[in-house]
C-alpha cells in the first residue's frame with residue numbers, strides 16, 4: 402500500500418499539480434508552502450512565539466474561517482432567496498419548512514454572521530492589548546478598523562433580507578440614525594441607501610446587492626491587503 | 638570546473654551559527670531589541686496543523702449551535718405595525734441606548750464617528766507606542782489632568798443622566814488612582830501602576846461598549862423603559 406502511494410506521489414501527473422514531494426524534510430516542507438497558492442500567504446518559517454494559541458487566540462484566523470463559512474452558506478442561501486417584497490419572506494419560510502436542511506443552512510449563516518462581528522472585535526482587542534499596532538504595522542491597524550466597519554455593515558445589510566418584523570424595524574431604526582446627520586447629509590445618504598424615503602422594495606434590492614456583492618468584494622480586497630501586510634511585516 | 642560544487646551553503650535562522658549583523662535603530666521606531674535567536678519553526682506542519690484544528694473546532698461549534706438554536710423569523714414585515722420597542726441588531730444597541738440619552742446627532746453620528754477616528758489614530762501617537770505606566774512621569778500633573786478630565790466627563794454624563802456610563806467611569810477612576818495612593822510595586826496595584834494611558838482609555842471604551850450593548854439588548858422594553866430579561870414584553 403505504501404508502495405502504491407509512493408508511486409503516486411512520484412508520478413508526473415501528481416508532480417504537475419504539487420511540485421514537491423511529501424513534506425518529510427525541511428526542504429520539502431518549505432516547498433509545500435511556497436509552491437502552494439493557498440499556503441503562500443505564509444512564510445516558510447514562523448516564529449514559534451507568534452503561533453501560540455494564547456498569543457493570537459487564533460482570532461484573525463477565525464475571522465477568516467467565519468468569512469469562508471459565510472461565503473459558502475450565503476451562496477447556497479442565494480439559490481433559494483429572491484430579493485423582492487412579494488417573495489423574500491416566503492422564501493425564508495420555504496427554507497425553514499420545505500428545503501432540506503434549509504433551516505440548518507439559515508442557522509449556520511445567521512450565527513456565523515453574529516459570531517464574526519464579535520470575533521473581529523475581539524481580534525482588534527487582542528491586537529491592541531499586545532501592542533501589535535506598533536510600526537511598521539500602523540497602517541495595517543487602520544485597514545483593520547475599516548475591516549471592522551465593513552464586517553458590521555455586511556452583517557447589517559444581511560439583517561434586512563428575511564423581510565420580517567425584526568429586519569424591517571431593525572433597518573428602520575438604523576437608517577433613522579443616519580438621518581440625524583447634519584446639513585441635510587443624513588436625508589441624502591439615507592435616500593441613497595434606501596432608494597427612497599422608506600424601507601421598501603428599492604431598499605431590499607439595494608441591501609441585497611450590497612450584502613451579496615459589493616461589500617463582500619470590498620471585504621475580500623481589504624483582507625487581501627491585510628494578510629499581505631501581516632506577512633510583509635514579519636507575521637505569520 | 639566540472640560544475641560540481643566542493644562546498645555547501647549553510648542556511649540557518651540560528652543567529653549563533655550565521656555571522657552576526659549590526660542593526661542601527663533610529664529613534665523613530667520604538668523597537669524592543671528582540672532576543673537574538675527567536676526560535677523559528679517550519680510553517681508546515683506546525684502552523685498549518687494549528688490552523689486546521691482551529692477551523693475544524695469552529696465548524697463543530699457552529700454546527701452544534703445551528704442544530705440547537707434556530708435563527709429567529711418573526712411575522713412578515715408590516716410598516717403599519719411598529720413593534721415596541723423597535724430594536725436594531727445587537728451590535729447597534731449600544732448606540733441605540735445612547736440615543737435614549739443624547740440628541741440623535743450626538744448618539745447616531747458624532748459619537749460613533751469619534752470612536753472610529755479614535756481607533757484609527759491609535760498607532761500614530763508616540764505615547765501609544767512607548768506605553769509607559771500612566772504614573773511614570775510627573776505624578777502631580779497627571780493627577781490634576783486626570784481629575785479634570787474625569788470631572789468634566791462626569792458633569793456631562795450627569796447632565797444627560799447617563800448613569801450607565803457614569804458608574805463604570807467612576808469605578809474605573811478608582812482603579813486608575815489606586816497606584817497613586819498606594820506605592821506598592823507588586824501585586825494588582827503594582828500591575829495597575831504599569832498600565833499606560835492608552836490601556837486605560839481602551840479598557841474604558843470596551844467596558845462602556847459592553848455595558849451599553851448589554852443594557853440595550855437585555856434590559857430595555859416598551860418605550861425603552863428598564864425591563865428585566867425575564868419580564869415578557871412581546
Ligand code: HEM
Pocket residue numbers: 457459460461462464465521522524525528533534538541542543544545546547548549552624627631636637
Ligand atoms: C475581517 C476582519 C479581519 C480579519 C479576517 C483579520 C485577519 C487577520 C489575521 C489572520 C491576522 C494574523 C494574526 C492573527 O491571527 O491575529 C491578523 C493580524 C492583524 N490584524 Fe487583523 N483581521 C481583521 C480585522 C482586524 C481589525 C478590526 C484590526 C484592528 C483594528 C486588525 C488589525 C490587525 C493587526 C495590526 C495585525 C498584525 C498583528 C500582529 O502582527 O501581531 N485586524 N488579522
